[in-house]
Amino acid sequence: MFASAYQLAQTIRDRQISAVEVLDAHLAQIAKHNAKLNAICTLDEERARQRAKLADEALAKGENWGILHGVPITIKDCFETALLRTTSGYKPLKDYIPEQDATVVARLRAAGAIIMGKTNPAELASDWQGINDLFPVVNNPWNLNYTPGGSSSGSAAAIAAGLSPLDLGDDFGGSIRQPAHFCGIYGLKPTDRRVPTTGHIPELPGMPRCIRQMLTVGPFARSVEDLRLC
Numbered sequence: 598m599f600a601s602a603y604q605l606a607q608t609i610r611d612r613q614i615s616a617v618e619v620l621d622a623h624l625a626q627i628a629k630h631n632a633k634l635n636a637i638c639t640l641d642e643e644r645a646r647q648r649a650k651l652a653d654e655a656l657a658k659g660e661n662w663g664i665l666h667g668v669p670i671t672i673k674d675c676f677e678t679a680l681l682r683t684t685s686g687y688k689p690l691k692d693y694i695p696e697q698d699a700t701v702v703a704r705l706r707a708a709g710a711i712i713m714g715k716t717n718p719a720e721l722a723s724d725w726q727g728i729n730d731l732f733p734v735v736n737n738p739w740n741l742n743y744t745p746g747g748s749s750s751g752s753a754a755a756i757a758a759g760l761s762p763l764d765l766g767d768d769f770g771g772s773i774r775q776p777a778h779f780c781g782i783y784g785l786k787p788t789d790r791r792v793p794t795t796g797h798i799p800e801l802p803g804m805p806r807c808i809r810q811m812l813t814v815g816p817f818a819r820s821v822e823d824l825r826l827c
Contacts, residue, residue, distance in 0.1 A: 598626050598759040602668055602823040605762055606709075609656070609667040615666030616652040620645055620713060623669050623798030627714075627760045633741055637761075638674055638717040645669060645713040652711065662709030664826060671761040673752045674715040675722050675815075676702050677796040677819035681712070685798040686720040686729030686819050699796025701765060701814050707827075716751030716764055721799050724748055734769055737780060749817065753780040756817045763827055764817040767797060768798040769808070773815050785815040785824045 600608075608614045626644060631637050652667035657721055672678060675685045677695035679702075682692045698706065706712065720729035727735025727750025735750035737743040738758040743752040749766035753776035766773045768786040777784030792814040800808060816827035 599819065600762065601820045602665070602670070602762040602818060603820070606665055606668050606826070609652070611659065612656060616649040616711065617646070620649040620669045623695060623761060625712065626758070630738075630758050631760060633716055633736060633762075634738055634754050634758055635727070635735050636751040636758065637671060637714045638684075638732040638751060639715040641681050641712060641714055647713050648711045648755065651713045652709065663706065664708050666709030667711060668709070668762065669711045669713045670705065670763040670765070671714050671716050671755055672702055672712055673749050673764065673766045674718050675767055675798050676765060677716065677798065678702055678712060681715065683715065683798065684731055685722060686718045686731055686746070687798070688730045690798070690802075691731055693802065693809070695796070695802070697796070700793040705765065707773065710763070713761070716749070716755050716761075719748035719750060719825065722748040722767060722769070725771075725775065727751060731803050739781065744779065748772040748800035749776050752785070753777055753782060756780070756782045756819060762819070763823055765814065765827070766817055767812060767814050768795075769812045773817065775816060782817060782819055783821055783824055784817050787813050787815050789813060
């Protein structure tokens with residue numbers, strides 16, 4: 598359950614294990630532990646299974662979708678995901694379903710990744726703990742009485758607990774760096790403007806883009822190799 602994303606990608610490509618089997622293993626881990634952690638706030642199990650099956654069928658025909666072919670991942674619930682609820686932990690967005698992916702989400706899909714769910718953030722990515730009015734508070738996998746940090750609380754908790762091999766978060770004032778440290782995993786805050794922030798909430802849907810400096814998008818993982826891969 599704690600294999601790295603690059604190892605999973607290689608074993609799936611080599612057909613030593615199927616994308617469906619990898620997804621099933623992570624869904625089982627989620628079913629076992631997420632009720633205590635509250636790391637994943639929206640699970641997209643049905644579509645993830647459909648996509649994993651297609652990934653295996655593609656490999657059987659000699660097709661390769663990219664470097665993350667068939668690897669299940671999670672996305673912080675501050676990034677728009679097409680046809681999948683995106684709330685940023687903000688009550689007015691509790692039923693918001695975007696029509697298209699954030700740029701970074703689209704790129705991960707294009708690399709073959711399978712999005713199996715969204716991870717629980719602080720409200721509008723603006724707290725040091727995983728607290729919002731929509732979902733239960735996120736707990737640290739190493740000690741449920743402790744916070745995993747924030748605002749990418751669910752992202753770090755999910756990676757540390759083996760619920761996901763790779764997660765995409767954001768960082769303005771420490772939202773990747775602090776929870777990665779609190780949960781004992783790896784996180785990267787890239788150079789400002791190196792990675793597009795289009796489709797990130799905040800800004801709220803339909804509002805002008807105002808946060809153009811310092812906000813960055815980066816990965817959570819259990820190895821430096823996986824940060825590089827993402």
